[in-house]
Amino acid sequence: MLLQGIKKLERESNTSSGDPLVPAAITDTGCERELNEDRYAVVECESGLAWIVCDGMGGAMGGELAAQLAIDAIRRDLENLQVRPVEAALKGSILEANRVIVLRRQNPAFSGMGTTVVAAMFNGPEVSIVHAGDSRAYLIRDAAIQQLTTDHTYVQDLVDKGKISPEEAMSHPQAHVLTRCIGSEPGLEVDVQKLWIWDVSGSEPLDYLLLCSDGLYSLVSDGEIANIAAANSPQRACVELVELAKSRGGYDNITVAIIPIGGQLKNEPPVGFLSRKKDAASSNNLKSKPKKNFKIGALLLGMSFLGILLAVLIMIGVLGK
Numbered sequence: 336m337l338l339q340g341i342k343k344l345e346r347e348s349n350t351s352s353g354d355p356l357v358p359a360a361i362t363d364t365g366c367e368r369e370l371n372e373d374r375y376a377v378v379e380c381e382s383g384l385a386w387i388v389c390d391g392m393g394g395a396m397g398g399e400l401a402a403q404l405a406i407d408a409i410r411r412d413l414e415n416l417q418v419r420p421v422e423a424a425l426k427g428s429i430l431e432a433n434r435v436i437v438l439r440r441q442n443p444a445f446s447g448m449g450t451t452v453v454a455a456m457f458n459g460p461e462v463s464i465v466h467a468g469d470s471r472a473y474l475i476r477d478a479a480i481q482q483l484t485t486d487h488t489y490v491q492d493l494v495d496k497g498k499i500s501p502e503e504a505m506s507h508p509q510a511h512v513l514t515r516c517i518g519s520e521p522g523l524e525v526d527v528q529k530l531w532i533w534d535v536s537g538s539e540p541l542d543y544l545l546l547c548s549d550g551l552y553s554l555v556s557d558g559e560i561a562n563i564a565a566a567n568s569p570q571r572a573c574v575e576l577v578e579l580a581k582s583r584g585g586y587d588n589i590t591v592a593i594i595p596i597g598g599q600l601k602n603e604p605p606v607g608f609l610s611r612k613k614d615a616a617s618s619n620n621l622k623s624k625p626k627k628n629f630k631i632g633a634l635l636l637g638m639s640f641l642g643i644l645l646a647v648l649i650m651i652g653v654l655g656k
């Protein structure tokens with residue numbers, strides 16, 4: 336078992352439960368499924384660093400393929416395109432994955448293929464979280480937990496309309512019917528959030544971002560997730576969370592990623608961030624001005640030359656007569 340393995344490693348190396356500032360992720364097939372249709376990935380590119388969790392669906396071949404196709408398309412898009420702001424880069428790469436899977440669904444063998452996605456992209460203090468489907472992002476601060484994403488599910492719609500309670504939603508027979516996912520439609524709309532990392536003073540708690548598939552939160556409560564994540568290093572917490580879900584049946588694939596933020600996540604930029612960015616942008620413009628002037632200068636010179644040439648030709652024409 337994973338937990339026994341890590342305990343043995345700890346005994347052997349005589350270390351505690353790992354570094355609290357090192358991110359970690361785990362995906363596990365669970366106890367009942369034969370295949371793991373979940374995938375996670377970390378992509379580093381010029382636009383930033385992205386963590387991605389996908390939970391595929393679509394039967395025997397489709398499910399496994401869906402999550403992998405999505406991860407591959409997101410990676411290709413992020414690595415090959417030029418630098419973009421984190422929210423544009425992440426959203427663009429996920430819409431590219433949607434295009435790939437919508438195309439693949441035209442093959443009748445893969446008509447039920449689709450995948451959820453929840454992803455976070457970091458660049459300096461800027462963070463973007465994008466999702467489609469029911470995989471979730473949570474913010475954990477000092478054993479308090481906040482769900483950052485809203486599930487795109489039929490039952491969440493019922494909760495939003497006040498027809499059922501959040502507790503009833505968990506045990507609803509259609510609890511896992513998605514209203515949106517990668518592959519569901521050509522014009523997919525994803526939810527995009529922009530957050531910023533704020534530095535904290537020594538006594539303030541540091542935030543953790545947790546991404547997971549429904550195989551975790553269906554069997555482990557938000558409070559349990561928070562307590563385990565707050566009491567352990569990300570590596571140890573990932574293992575404990577997966578083991579807890581499996582001890583309760585583990586009927587679905589389970590994926591969890593825990594990313595230490597190194598500060599606190601807030602809805603607004605840190606003090607002075609926007610003016611620093613504006614300054615940087617205007618100094619870039621200043622640097623590029625000589626080039627622009629040179630181009631205009633060259634254009635004027637060319638036009639003057641053409642004018643003189645034309646005048647000479649006219650004069651020659653007049654004299655020639």
Ligand code: CA
Nearest residue numbers: 390549550587
């Ligand atoms: Ca699942």
